[in-house]
Structure formats: structure tokens, C-alpha cells
Amino acid sequence: MSFIGTAKEFFGFGPYDDAEDAYYDDQQYRETREAREHAAPQRAQHVERAPREPIARSFTPEIISTAPRSYNDAKEIGEPFRDGDAVIMDLTDLDAADAKRVVDFAAGLCFALRGSMLNLARNTGSRRRVFAIVPENARISTDELKRVARL
Numbered sequence: 001m002s003f004i005g006t007a008k009e010f011f012g013f014g015p016y017d018d019a020e021d022a023y024y025d026d027q028q029y030r031e032t033r034e035a036r037e038h039a040a041p042q043r044a045q046h047v048e049r050a051p052r053e054p055i056a057r058s059f060t061p062e063i064i065s066t067a068p069r070s071y072n073d074a075k076e077i078g079e080p081f082r083d084g085d086a087v088i089m090d091l092t093d094l095d096a097a098d099a100k101r102v103v104d105f106a107a108g109l110c111f112a113l114r115g116s117m118l119n120l121a122r123n124t125g126s127r128r129r130v131f132a133i134v135p136e137n138a139r140i141s142t143d144e145l146k147r148v149a150r151l
Contacts, residue, residue, distance in 0.1 A: 064086070065149065068102060069093065071105070074102060077106055081109050086132060087106075087132065091103070091131065092129050103117075118133075120132050120145055130151060
């Protein structure tokens with residue numbers, strides 16, 4: 001057989017041979033098909049879920065203060081927050097582009113882990129850029145965060 005003939009057969013364009021076709025007229029095949037057609041349709045089970053309750057903490061979250069020097073230091077923010085601690089970020093020494101990236105990273109952490117982000121330096125008259133991210137169930141006051149951040 002030629003290369004073109006082999007390629008045609010491979011892609012299904014070659015001559016059709018009835019002997020190679022599968023035979024589906026068996027009694028067993030018909031019975032299983034009929035049984036499937038007459039079977040009662042299955043309904044998807046609807047599971048009622050209870051409202052999500054906050055997880056009780058067995059520890060008091062710490063307040064971690066960090067002053068990243070570049071976006072590469074974002075790990076210093078992410079790991080403590082993931083572990084349930086509040087993180088204060090002093091971004092004053094970062095250039096505007098890196099500071100924006102760090103704030104975006106922290107906002108993503110807050111969204112994913114249901115935390116909250118606070119701008120601690122707002123309305124203080126300070127030119128510092130200080131933010132805090134607080135886990136969902138942490139009971140830490142804004143005044144406590146500002147005290148640790150020295151604002």
C-alpha cells in the first residue's frame with residue numbers, strides 16, 4: 001500500500017470494509033440498551049449546607065510589623081497573615097510602583113482569606129504609607145495597630 005493510501009486509511013478516508021464494522025445486533029446489547037432507556041431518570045441530590053460559622057481560635061493573633069524593601073519581601077507579609085497573625089506594613093521607603101504591588105498582593109491575601117485591610121496613616125497628618133491586614137476573626141482594634149506602628 002502506498003503512503004497516501006495508508007494516510008487515507010489512518011484518517012478514515014480509505015475504503016470502507018463492512019467486515020471490520022462492529023456488530024451490535026446481539027440480544028444482550030438490545031436488552032441493556034432497552035433497560036437504560038426505561039430506567040427512571042436520576043435526580044441530582046441537593047445538599048443543604050449550614051451557614052459557615054467562624055472557626056474558634058485557640059490562640060490570640062500576634063501583630064507582626066514589617067518594612068519591606070522591595071516586592072520580593074512580600075513573603076514577610078504573606079506567611080504570618082496565612083498563619084492567622086495581623087501584619088503591619090510600612091511602605092514609606094518603597095518606590096510608588098513597588099508599594100502598589102505590595103498593596104495589591106496584600107489585598108489579594110485579604111480577599112482569599114477573608115481578612116480586612118486598613119490604611120493606618122490616613123488622617124494622621126503623616127506622610128508615611130502604613131497599612132495593616134487583619135485576619136477575619138481577629139479582635140484587634142485600630143488603636144492597637146496604630147500604637148504598634150508608632151503612629
